[in-house]
Amino acid sequence: MGTNRRDFLKGTAWMGAVAAFSGCAATGEKLGGAGRMSYYADKPIQKLRVGVVGLGMRGPGAVHRLSSIPGVEVQALCDLYKARVDRMQEHLKSKGSPAARSYYVYESDSDGSSSDETAAYRAMCESDLDLVYIATPWATHTPIALYAMEHGKHVAIEVPSAMTLDDCFALVETSERTGRHCMQLENCCYGEVELLTLNLARQGILGELVHGEGAYIHDLRDLNYLDPAKGGYQGYWRLKWNRDHFGNPYPTHGLLPIMQAMNINRGDRFDYLTCVSSAQIGMDSYAKAKFGPDSWQARLHPKCGDMSTTVIRTLKGRTIMVQHDVTSARPYSRINLLSGTKGCLNDYPFRITFAEKEGDGAHGWFDQNKTAEICAKYMHPLWKAAGKLAQKMGGHGGMDFLMDLRLCYCLQNGLPLDMDVYDLAASCSICELSERSALNRGASQDVPDFTKGGWKSAKPLDIVTIDLEKLGLTDVEKDESQLNV
Numbered sequence: 095m096g097t098n099r100r101d102f103l104k105g106t107a108w109m110g111a112v113a114a115f116s117g118c119a120a121t122g123e124k125l126g127g128a129g130r131m132s133y134y135a136d137k138p139i140q141k142l143r144v145g146v147v148g149l150g151m152r153g154p155g156a157v158h159r160l161s162s163i164p165g166v167e168v169q170a171l172c173d174l175y176k177a178r179v180d181r182m183q184e185h186l187k188s189k190g191s192p193a194a195r196s197y198y199v200y201e202s203d204s205d206g207s208s209s210d211e212t213a214a215y216r217a218m219c220e221s222d223l224d225l226v227y228i229a230t231p232w233a234t235h236t237p238i239a240l241y242a243m244e245h246g247k248h249v250a251i252e253v254p255s256a257m258t259l260d261d262c263f264a265l266v267e268t269s270e271r272t273g274r275h276c277m278q279l280e281n282c283c284y285g286e287v288e289l290l291t292l293n294l295a296r297q298g299i300l301g302e303l304v305h306g307e308g309a310y311i312h313d314l315r316d317l318n319y320l321d322p323a324k325g326g327y328q329g330y331w332r333l334k335w336n337r338d339h340f341g342n343p344y345p346t347h348g349l350l351p352i353m354q355a356m357n358i359n360r361g362d363r364f365d366y367l368t369c370v371s372s373a374q375i376g377m378d379s380y381a382k383a384k385f386g387p388d389s390w391q392a393r394l395h396p397k398c399g400d401m402s403t404t405v406i407r408t409l410k411g412r413t414i415m416v417q418h419d420v421t422s423a424r425p426y427s428r429i430n431l432l433s434g435t436k437g438c439l440n441d442y443p444f445r446i447t448f449a450e451k452e453g454d455g456a457h458g459w460f461d462q463n464k465t466a467e468i469c470a471k472y473m474h475p476l477w478k479a480a481g482k483l484a485q486k487m488g489g490h491g492g493m494d495f496l497m498d499l500r501l502c503y504c505l506q507n508g509l510p511l512d513m514d515v516y517d518l519a520a521s522c523s524i525c526e527l528s529e530r531s532a533l534n535r536g537a538s539q540d541v542p543d544f545t546k547g548g549w550k551s552a553k554p555l556d557i558v559t560i561d562l563e564k565l566g567l568t569d570v571e572k573d574e575s576q577l578n579v
């Protein structure tokens with residue numbers, strides 16, 4: 095069944111929200127062309143002025159990485175709390191970087207009395223910046239990004255960038271109308287294995303792609319219940335989301351790399367999905383054991399099932415399974431499985447196999463030597479160019495730095511970004527659609543076409559790389575002083 099934005103217009107509240115953001119959707123005026131932001135390039139920005147909002151667990155690493163890249167200046171820092179902003183000012187000072195402008199809501203960490211927590215990020219978005227980099231709690235991502243784009247800024251938003259279909263539509267429409275990039279910071283697209291997988295897929299080594307599996311399996315119970323005053327999530331935002339929602343609230347780490355390999359929104363698109371979630375047992379048992387049966391934690395009873403399994407079918411008949419489990423005692427995994435008519439790759443543990451030619455089977459995994467040979471031969475050019483540097487700079491084994499480096503490089507050189515607003519919307523739509531399906535005995539849900547037909551002509555993501563010399567990083571592995579670390 096064909097789906098577009100209108101099919102998903104349900105009720106006047108939604109229309110009002112979009113009209114407020116787009117200023118024209120409700121009047122039927124034409125928005126930016128269908129799929130306009132696919133392969134969209136803006137003018138080069140040689141000196142990239144960045145504002146970072148959200149300086150909790152994730153944001154400080156971004157400040158460090160961004161301010162290390164030549165030609166990039168972190169000119170604004172924003173958080174609810176002054177102490178978090180001050181800490182990052184100290185960090186910039188220690189690197190010899192210029193001081194940034196400070197934006198915050200509360201002077202003291204114990205304060206929480208403001209009725210308007212938007213004031214600080216609004217002031218930051220109104221100031222002179224090129225890029226607003228957002229690392230705040232999930233529900234605040236879209237409002238901040240919309241405000242920033244309305245004020246002429248490109249935006250890069252942590253995962254998942256949008257939690258509802260309304261948010262997805264609003265980001266697409268605002269990005270198209272303002273001509274501002276709106277990229278989801280999906281660092282896993284820059285992992286060594288994910289990049290290798292993409293390269294193998296592009297070279298046809300796995301044959302015609304048929305099926306993928308991705309996941310976010312990570313026991314986060316300690317962190318979910320950790321007191322914010324002792325370093326936990328600000329205001330227990332993640333625990334609260336788990337308390338109130340079902341389905342998969344965090345689908346993008348495993349999903350976006352598969353989407354890139356399968357050319358979703360660039361030749362194929364999501365058609366429909368179904369999601370089934372288990373009962374929630376892991377959080378209650380953890381809370382009872384750690385805090386006692388009468389504690390508020392043990393009496394919270396979050397709704398989010400422990401294991402949520404979504405299966406998406408594409409218009410071309412491919413399938414993708416996406417799992418979410420942050421509440422069971424099991425080792426970390428994103429699964430990262432991609433299989434085709436000639437071969438298969440699987441992470442956790444890492445294994446590859448493929449047939450030499452179409453029609454032959456591949457019945458066993460390659461041994462260590464052969465696997466190492468394949469990895470060397472098919473290493474993605476981007477990892478070849480900057481992987482060692484990225485590993486040195488760190489952030490989930492280097493993928494965080496590689497993502498930021500490539501983002502800045504594209505903006506500085508006026509290149510299209512690797513991930514556009516349609517990738518963001520399609521991957522984030524899984525949050526609401528999986529919940530709707532799981533609440534309804536796995537009932538099938540259509541996935542909207544956020545490209546409005548643009549997916550038919552959009553070209554697949556190239557095998558991209560980076561010219562470190564253009565950044566003045568001629569021999570950075572030997573001479574680290576070329577980076578402002």
Ligand SMILES: NC(=O)c1ccc[n+]([C@@H]2O[C@H](COP(=O)([O-])OP(=O)(O)OC[C@H]3O[C@@H](n4cnc5c(N)ncnc54)[C@H](O)[C@@H]3O)[C@@H](O)[C@H]2O)c1
Pocket residue numbers: 147148149150151152153172173174175178211212214215229230231232234252253254279280281326327328329331490
């Ligand atoms: N890509 C990854 O690998 C990865 C890893 C960790 C976290 N994340 C994402 O990063 C984001 C932040 O996660 P975190 O672990 O840092 O959470 P956190 O709670 O530690 O930090 C969030 C910060 O945002 C600030 N904040 C909240 N509302 C604000 C507002 N209105 N204005 C300004 N600042 C505001 C808070 O004060 C806090 O310092 C989440 O979206 C999360 O999913 C991604």
